[in-house]
Amino acid sequence: MGAEPHAYPILDLPAPQRGAVQVWRSFRLRLRRRVLIARALRKRRELTPITDRTAGLRRRAILCVMVVRNEAERLPHFLEYHRRLGVDHFLIVDNASTDDTAALLRDCADVSLWQTAASYRRSRFGLDWTNWLLLRHGHGRWCLTLDADELLVYPHCETRPLPALTRWLDDHGIDSFGAMMLDLYPEGPLSAHSFQPGDDPLAILRWFDSGNYQVQVQPRMRNLWIQGGVRARTFFAQDPRRAPTLNKIPLVRWHWRYAYVNSTHSALPPRLNATFDETGGEQISGVLLHTKFLPSAARRAAEEKTRREHFADPARYADYWDSLATDPVLHGPASQRYQGWRQLEGLGLMSRGGWI
Amino acid sequence: MRLGFVMLTHTALDRAAQVARYWASNGCPVVIHVDRRTPAAEHDALRAGLADLANVRFSPRHVCEWGTWGLVAATQAASSMMLAEFPEVQRVYLASGSCLPLRPVGELQSYLDQHPRTDFIESVTAADVDWTIGGLNSERFTLRFPFSWRKHRVLFDGYVRLQRRLGIRRRLPEGLVPHLGSQWWCLTRQTLSAILDGPGRAAYDRFFRKVWIPDESYFQSLVRIHSTNIESRSLTLSKFDFQGKPHIFYDDHLQLLRRSDCFVARKIWPQADKLYETFLSPEAASQPRAEPNPGRIDRLFSKAVERRLTGRAGLYMQSRFPTRERENGRTAAPYSLFQGFAELFEDFETWLSKSAGTRVHGNLFAPDRVQFAGGVGIYNGCLSDSTALRDYNPRAFLASLIWNTRGERQCFQFGPDDAQKITEFIAGDPNAQVSVITGAFAIPLFRSNLNFGIIRTEAARLQRIESEFLSVLRAPTSKARVRIWNLAEFLENPIEPLQTIVDEINPRSPHRLSEVPRLVDLTGFGQFLQNLRNQGMKPVLMGDFPVNGPSPTSGRRARSKQ
Structure with missing residues (x-):
């Protein structure tokens, strides 16, 4: 057996293998999953409940789990958007916010709030907390794990709420739903627009890159590794391998033995990562509209650079924060204006699969 | 001529009640069967909700697990009740709780009047069927299936293989030619009563109890013995995807459903408020309508199958990454x-x-x-x-x-x-x-x-x-x-x-x-x-x-x- 590549490019993905190697690999992954769950159990002590409204949750409630820091600007719209899609309850960890985030969330009837001042990075970028909340409340339910700057778009989302999607997934025996992050950006420099809490970010972030993504599959967990888009093009054109990972699996019918491994990019057991079709057909998938590039992005970049709570090796990403802090223009003549999920499907960024 | 509806329900009983009320108040008797596994509270609520309607009955409850005899037993019981309690009923329409009438009952009635003594039931010789999933056509009748396909797939498959290897075959009752077809039919009193009260029923029942998915073959086969005038198609619009799962219709399918000109459609998503509101409203009859033509909307479904199975050539993305x-x-x-x-x-x-x-x-x-x-x-x-x-x-x-x-x-x-x-x-x-x-x-x-x-x-x-x-x-x-x-x-x-x-x-x-x-x-x-x-x-x-x-x-x- 030759050395395995770090990732398989187009056409190189081998069919799933069987045999001793596979057994050994499954064993290793199972061990890893247990370690992740053990971590989640240990890290739960870092969370202090502020308002816990999980008591009366229905058995089939759709949950949204997230870790936030200083997101008072985005949260009102975020909550409203996903409420309208059909999220029944939000489970949120507030990681040392210094703005109105906590006050805002405390008063929402469909939000349960925890607080922690512990390190985001040492909780594996909040993932240990997320895994704990999912383990505790998510079992048997469809759970949406998001960041505050992500808005979920799925096929027919303007006419069919989330329960329609999850029931269809249930009927077809699918328990994880993939959605790629799509960076949205404004026209002109980031700071040239004004944004108030509660505003719809899509009113100013209207543009995106439609066809410069690279899909690969990583062998160990057979998970996707998608990079590209505007951030790869503007900030990582010299070192594309470091460009941010865009694939995510935000919607999972959770089981207490599941665990997210690396943000929501990959999960264990590995079958949760099989959100793509290997036989030429198209599976169902969605998109996470990424509203990172609000006017405040440049200011936040300067702050994050000194906070060093993002990325496994923050020093290597200093230049990323630097160029973001210069308030760049991301829009260009080839940028596409966002028009809705049908447009994204037409461009081949997502697919309705067999759901019509 | 009077039309009666037999309804098999198990979930979303509020929607079933809504449709039953629509039919009953338009003069069609309704017999409802509720799956025995449905919680008693929901069942009682349904009964109470429809108590004001004199022409609604509830039939004895059976356990209706998918692909088992229970569904046929439930249909038999409810149909018998329909024939016995409503002597004026000349046609019986089998529907489910997730069915929705797309055209007023009057139009369906007059359509049936134009086809007197016709049984609308899809009934295809088992040997010619190519749409069954899992490759079991005629073997549905000749093998035994004691294990649940949903719960014990390994045992199910293993036992099928074993029987094939040993060459075990069941003998078909005399005169029976296996036919398959959609579960949803509309039969005349004459045909239905012949099936239910015919002399050989005990033997047929014994046989079909062990057939796999008998609800798609019991009436479809027996109708060939008892009926003289079969129109082999279902009046219920029902679409299946490539895995054999029924497509669900949502609010955004409104125009599509209208275009089909079919009388009844399933499955409807229980929360499709707009569909229920539109099609159950008294004004639904407005436009003059043509012959039911489900083929008119086929393109959408065949395109979906193609997209799911073949995908768009040259596209590599998050949900398509072919080897x-x-x-x-x-x-x-x-x-x-x-x-x-x-x-x-x-x-x-x-x-x-x-x-x-x-x-x-x-x-x-x-x-x-x-x-x-x-x-x-x-x-x-x-x-x-x-x-x-x-x-x-x-x-x-x-x-x-x-x-x-x-x-x-x-x-x-x-x-x-x-x-x-x-x-x-x-x-x-x-x-x-x-x-x-x-x-x-x-x-x-x-x-x-x-x-x-x-x-x-x-x-x-x-x-x-x-x-x-x-x-x-x-x-x-x-x-x-x-x-x-x-x-x-x-x-x-x-x-x-x-x-x-x-x-x-x-x-x-x-x-x-x-x-x-x-x-x-x-x-x-x-x-x-x-x-x-x-x-x-x-x-x-x-x-x-x-x-x-x-x-x-x-x-x-x-x-x-x-």
Whole structure:
């Protein structure tokens, strides 16, 4: 057996293998999953409940789990958007916010709030907390794990709420739903627009890159590794391998033995990562509209650079924060204006699969 | 003539109640069967909710697990009750709790009146059926299925295999020809009562109890014995996906359902408020309607199956990432690669773009920068001209370029100095039209006025790379449309190959090439090759170039051949 590549490019993905190697690999992954769950159990002590409204949750409630820091600007719209899609309850960890985030969330009837001042990075970028909340409340339910700057778009989302999607997934025996992050950006420099809490970010972030993504599959967990888009093009054109990972699996019918491994990019057991079709057909998938590039992005970049709570090796990403802090223009003549999920499907960024 | 509805329900009883009320209050008796597994509270609420309607009955409850006898038993019980308690009922329509009438009952009644004594039931000989999932057609009748397919799949499959191996077969009751079809039918009192009260019922029941998915075969087979006038189609619109799961209809299917002109549809999503509101409203009868025609909406469903199973060719994305054997089209559209042409002709790109009417790029895989047409830095789909991004994943780069420009043919230059990682991908792609003039890489060196030692090394390097490219193109796995000339051969008659290539790119342009690109001046090129030889290199890819003879070509010569 030759050395395995770090990732398989187009056409190189081998069919799933069987045999001793596979057994050994499954064993290793199972061990890893247990370690992740053990971590989640240990890290739960870092969370202090502020308002816990999980008591009366229905058995089939759709949950949204997230870790936030200083997101008072985005949260009102975020909550409203996903409420309208059909999220029944939000489970949120507030990681040392210094703005109105906590006050805002405390008063929402469909939000349960925890607080922690512990390190985001040492909780594996909040993932240990997320895994704990999912383990505790998510079992048997469809759970949406998001960041505050992500808005979920799925096929027919303007006419069919989330329960329609999850029931269809249930009927077809699918328990994880993939959605790629799509960076949205404004026209002109980031700071040239004004944004108030509660505003719809899509009113100013209207543009995106439609066809410069690279899909690969990583062998160990057979998970996707998608990079590209505007951030790869503007900030990582010299070192594309470091460009941010865009694939995510935000919607999972959770089981207490599941665990997210690396943000929501990959999960264990590995079958949760099989959100793509290997036989030429198209599976169902969605998109996470990424509203990172609000006017405040440049200011936040300067702050994050000194906070060093993002990325496994923050020093290597200093230049990323630097160029973001210069308030760049991301829009260009080839940028596409966002028009809705049908447009994204037409461009081949997502697919309705067999759901019509 | 009076029509009665038998309704089999198990969840979303509020919707079932709504539809039952609609039918009952329009004068059609309704008998409702509620799955015994449905919680008693929900069942009681349903009964209480419909208590005010005199023509609604509830039949004895059976456990209705998918694919088991319970569904037939429930249908039998409810149908018997319908026939016994409503003697005026002449037709019985079997519906489910997730059915929704798309047209008023009156229209259905008069439609049935126009087809007197006709049984509407899809009933296809089991041997001819090709839509069953799992490959069990006639074996549904001849094997035994004691294990649940849903809960004990391994046992189910294993027992089927065992019976096949041992050759165990059940004997069919005399006179029974197995038929399959949609579970939802509309039968006349005469036929239905013959099935339910006929002399052989006990024997048939005994047999069908052990048949797999009897609800799709019991009535469908027996009707062939008892009925004289079968219209083999269901009046209920019901669509199935490639896995045999029923499609669910949502609010956004309103127009689609209208267009089908069917009387009843299933399955309706229980929360599809707009559908229930629209179709159950008294005004639903407004437009004059035609014959039910579910075929009118088939295109949408067949397109969905195609998208799910075959996908869009040349698309690599988060939910489509085929393996090599299953690509169904490596790239989205035909494209052309030219090697050696830009070296041999002056301003070849402009000429090609004009003659073939396509987009012509420079060397997309050039070492310094991606040379997009027009020299732009960001091309369609925001592809960047950064070589690092391109070389990080050249296949994704090319596949994206072709995908992003669907509808407009792409041509680009290639050469031995370019990044070569992509060659295998192109050679194996039937969409690629590859035209190579071998040895043309020497022309820029010939005209470069560099130190001859450098030229020699460079020529040797480029020749080696080009040879490798050629062997990739000539490999048995190559699927591209490949044309290769050596330089000398090409110069013999440059017009004809150009004409062929342009015709292939743009088959609709009928005329001969009106303008031919101007060849670069090759006076002294033969001597140049001889000098390379004298320096110890062996230029092989250029073909037989006379050392001193008149340079085989010039711009004038090319034109004179026209």
